[in-house]
Amino acid sequence: MSRKSSSLFAVILMVSLFGFWSCTGGSSSGDGVGDTTFLESGVKFIYLNKGTGLKVDTGSHVVSHINLIVNTDTIWSTYAADQSQFDFYAKRTSLIAGFDEVVMYAKKGDRLLAIIPPELGYGAEGSGVVPPNATLHFDLDFLKVEEPKLFLSDVLFDKLQTEDVEATLAEYERVKSDTANYNVFMGEWYSLHRRVMEEGAFNNVVSLWEHKLNEGPDLRGSYHMAQAYDSLGKVNDAINTLEGGIKALADTTGSGFVVRYLNRLKAR
Numbered sequence: 001m002s003r004k005s006s007s008l009f010a011v012i013l014m015v016s017l018f019g020f021w022s023c024t025g026g027s028s029s030g031d032g033v034g035d036t037t038f039l040e041s042g043v044k045f046i047y048l049n050k051g052t053g054l055k056v057d058t059g060s061h062v063v064s065h066i067n068l069i070v071n072t073d074t075i076w077s078t079y080a081a082d083q084s085q086f087d088f089y090a091k092r093t094s095l096i097a098g099f100d101e102v103v104m105y106a107k108k109g110d111r112l113l114a115i116i117p118p119e120l121g122y123g124a125e126g127s128g129v130v131p132p133n134a135t136l137h138f139d140l141d142f143l144k145v146e147e148p149k150l151f152l153s154d155v156l157f158d159k160l161q162t163e164d165v166e167a168t169l170a171e172y173e174r175v176k177s178d179t180a181n182y183n184v185f186m187g188e189w190y191s192l193h194r195r196v197m198e199e200g201a202f203n204n205v206v207s208l209w210e211h212k213l214n215e216g217p218d219l220r221g222s223y224h225m226a227q228a229y230d231s232l233g234k235v236n237d238a239i240n241t242l243e244g245g246i247k248a249l250a251d252t253t254g255s256g257f258v259v260r261y262l263n264r265l266k267a268r
Contacts, residue, residue, distance in 0.1 A: 005232015013035065037105065040119045043098045053141065056090050059148030063087045067139035068130075075129045086144065089183075092151070096121050108145040114138040116125065149181055152188035156208075157195050165207045172211075186218060193224045201227045217248035218248075223258050230265065239265050 038044045058063060066086050068076040078084045091100050098116030106112060116136040118124070126132040147173050155175065159168040189212055196205050209225035212218070222245025229238035242262040246255055 039101065040170060041098070041101060041120060043102050043120060045102050045105065045112050045114040047110060047112050048139075049109070049111040049141075051111075053108025053109050054147065055107040056103050056105075056142070056145055057148050058091045058104075059151070061087065061092045061149075062142060063092055063144035064138075065141040065143065067137075068242075070130060070134045071141065086135075086146075090148075096136075097221060098136070103140070104140070106140065106142050108142055110140070111141040114140060121165075134182075149183045150175075151191075152176075152182055152184045153191035153195065155182070156192050160196065160204060165204045168204075169208070169211050175245055186221075191219065191226070197224075197228065197231070200231075202231045206232070208220045213264035217245060217246050218227040219255055219258055222243075222248075224267075225262065226261065235268060253267075 001004060013249035033050055036044055037047045042175045043129070054060075064087070065084050067074050067079060078086050090103055096116070098114070101111070101120070102114040102116070107161045114137070116135045116138065118135060121134065121136045122132075124132050126134060129264050130136070133138060148213060152172070153176070154250030156172055157170050159171045176184050178184075185229070189208075192208065193205060196208070209221055209228070213221050213225065222241050226238040226241040226245075229241060239262060242258055242265070246252060246262075249255065
């Protein structure tokens with residue numbers, strides 16, 4: 001076991017003892033360094049360090065370091081030599097329920113150890129390197145917390161529900177430069193695509209991507225636009241979209257999924 005894992009295991013053991021003490025009549029909460037907080041859900045956590053920065057709110061962009069520990073083994077970590085980080089949007093990024101709950105108690109500069117029971121983690125199925133019915137220990141260091149912003153996909157999807165695609169694109173043009181108040185990164189377009197596709201509004205999907213891709217090439221965007229054409233039965237348009245998307249790339253690394261889809265379309 002590594003030195004870091006050993007020291008964290010000592011903290012895990014301490015929290016576990018706090019949990020036992022609580023069950024036998026001890027104090028059940030605290031908010032200082034070294035105090036253990038017990039949530040009604042079954043999650044418990046202890047502050048290893050208390051920061052003084054902005055508190056996490058729903059939709060906050062959070063940049064963190066994470067160790068994920070199962071039993072005494074660190075099975076995933078961003079505390080690496082290359083200083084990799086994990087960023088997410090609180091209660092927005094699709095994460096496990098226990099994680100979503102505990103981060104709402106943190107602020108910038110906090111470091112906490114959270115213990116999440118299996119039913120609020122990966123459950124009886126497990127996931128990847130996480131075994132079934134595993135209790136998860138997250139060592140979380142909150143490096144950066146930003147004020148919540150409006151999400152472009154929400155704004156545009158709501159506009160599309162109440163008006164039409166032309167009004168939706170006009171709204172996009174109005175807000176796309178307002179990065180102080182809106183999350184306008186490319187991932188929002190992928191989210192919008194998924195939601196409109198689920199409604200079966202394939203013509204709207206084509207119009208949205210046609211507008212967005214005029215700003216510059218994006219291979220995944222071309223792939224999604226081709227999906228909409230394919231759903232409309234316009235296979236030749238789907239093929240042309242994919243071929244154009246590949247041709248516009250200076251570097252085709254990572255384009256295998258597009259090429260495979262293109263070949264399937266051509267084989268019909």
